[in-house]
Amino acid sequence: MFNLLSPQERNEAILICEDMPIEELRKFYTLSKYDFSNIEKYKTNPNRLGFAIQLCVLRHKGWTLSYIQNIPISIVEYIAQQLNMSPNHYEHYHNRKNTIFDHFKDIKLIYDYKELNEENIGNLIAFLESLFKKSDNSYFLISGCLERLKSFRIVLPVIYRIEEIVGEAKVSNESKVIDMITEFLTDDQKKKIDFLLELYGESNFSSLAWLRDDIGKPSNDTLLEVIKRIDKIDDIKFKLDLSGIPSYKIEQFIRLGKRYEPFSLRRFEDKKRHAIMSIYLMDLKQCLIDKAITIHDLKMNGIFGKIKNNQAELVKKQRKYIKEAINDYVVFGNTVIEANDSKKDIGKTIENKITWEKFKKSVQEAEKLSNKTKKSTLDMLNSYYGELRKYTPILLKKL
Numbered sequence: 001m002f003n004l005l006s007p008q009e010r011n012e013a014i015l016i017c018e019d020m021p022i023e024e025l026r027k028f029y030t031l032s033k034y035d036f037s038n039i040e041k042y043k044t045n046p047n048r049l050g051f052a053i054q055l056c057v058l059r060h061k062g063w064t065l066s067y068i069q070n071i072p073i074s075i076v077e078y079i080a081q082q083l084n085m086s087p088n089h090y091e092h093y094h095n096r097k098n099t100i101f102d103h104f105k106d107i108k109l110i111y112d113y114k115e116l117n118e119e120n121i122g123n124l125i126a127f128l129e130s131l132f133k134k135s136d137n138s139y140f141l142i143s144g145c146l147e148r149l150k151s152f153r154i155v156l157p158v159i160y161r162i163e164e165i166v167g168e169a170k171v172s173n174e175s176k177v178i179d180m181i182t183e184f185l186t187d188d189q190k191k192k193i194d195f196l197l198e199l200y201g202e203s204n205f206s207s208l209a210w211l212r213d214d215i216g217k218p219s220n221d222t223l224l225e226v227i228k229r230i231d232k233i234d235d236i237k238f239k240l241d242l243s244g245i246p247s248y249k250i251e252q253f254i255r256l257g258k259r260y261e262p263f264s265l266r267r268f269e270d271k272k273r274h275a276i277m278s279i280y281l282m283d284l285k286q287c288l289i290d291k292a293i294t295i296h297d298l299k300m301n302g303i304f305g306k307i308k309n310n311q312a313e314l315v316k317k318q319r320k321y322i323k324e325a326i327n328d329y330v331v332f333g334n335t336v337i338e339a340n341d342s343k344k345d346i347g348k349t350i351e352n353k354i355t356w357e358k359f360k361k362s363v364q365e366a367e368k369l370s371n372k373t374k375k376s377t378l379d380m381l382n383s384y385y386g387e388l389r390k391y392t393p394i395l396l397k398k399l
Contacts, residue, residue: 001160002167004138010159013146016061018072028060029075031082038110045085050093051103052079058107062146062156065100113153120154121165128169133246136173141166177249181275184240190270192236193277197262206262207232211284218295226292233285240278253279 005013031039031052042048054065056079061068073087080087093099107113114120124145131144142162149156156162185193196207211229215222242250257265257280265273339345 002163004163004167004170005142005159009139013142014061014063014068014159015070016057016068016072016075018074020072020074025075025078029056029078031056031079039083045083046089046092046096047099047103048083049076049080049085049087049089050096050100051106052083053090053093054100054103055107055111058113058155059150062150062154064104064155065094066097066104067156067158108155111153113155116149116154116157116161120149120152124148124165125169128166129173132169132173135248136170136252138163138166138170141170177245178271178275180245181240181242181278182271184238185274185278189236189238190274193274193281194266196277196281197266199262208262208265211281211288215291218298220299223292223295223299226288226295230285230288230292233281233288236281238278238282240282242279250279254283256280257283 039048039052076087076090127148131141145162199206215225253276256276
């Protein structure tokens, strides 16, 4: 037996709301001229009111009065007002089981209502196939079935029968999804999947636990460790075609793979275990690739930060040398001007102001500055080539 709904959800499906929105009330409980013509065939007011209430309830909820026994007084009053009679007449109708049943047969005949049969169930299961593309939520599916049956004027069976039909359809649908996944798996791939769940020797650690384990702080070593884990998954050589599987179903399998420990996953039936693990491992691989890219980004950000600092330090040193060279040039220039103005020997005058060694060194520094060009980020990146070369070729192959 399938108990797909909670007691609260079951009540929401069956019971008529006391404070129903006025639009809903008018839609289902307003009588038409055709309804009046059929109601007038009954002689007494209790029968007329009872027939009208049973008809409207069947339109609204899809069940008979024998299944929905508590009709809100607001509904009774609304229908009685249309018939220009007291709502109290319903009290004389409610307990007359035979009359209620006879009126129900009349309603089926007059309004062409049908009982649920095998043909209807087959059509309902086919309809469920379209709903499964959106969701396999039990309340969503059951609500869809109820509305579908009502639209075809099929009298609803007890709610548990609908739950049973939907439950069996859910089992069948999941089986189809599992088959769609596992049909792409070879025996060798299945063995490799199961091997991931086995424990190492006497330890409580499995390959799956290793794949899930925290990698630690970002570094070259942790990045290479991530790549090893990607290689482990790649070794299974998945070639699944998931185009026909709804995205929500894929997410469900991923959540199952994340939730269960290896020993719990081993308890699943073979096909379901292989399907869950296949979807989960493919998602885990993408997560590991994202993690590798993140580590690489952090690494590159660190390198670019160092390069930026080196460039700033280089500019700072160059400014110092430029300032010293300009100062020396000013001293040299003023000395030459002074010697020329005073008709003194220029060489001796220069020697009194600045030594030739210092002047020579200043000229050499100025010459270096004139030949220097600012190193670009790419130029300075060359010094990190060896460090990046340790992992980048492997990383690029995995992307």
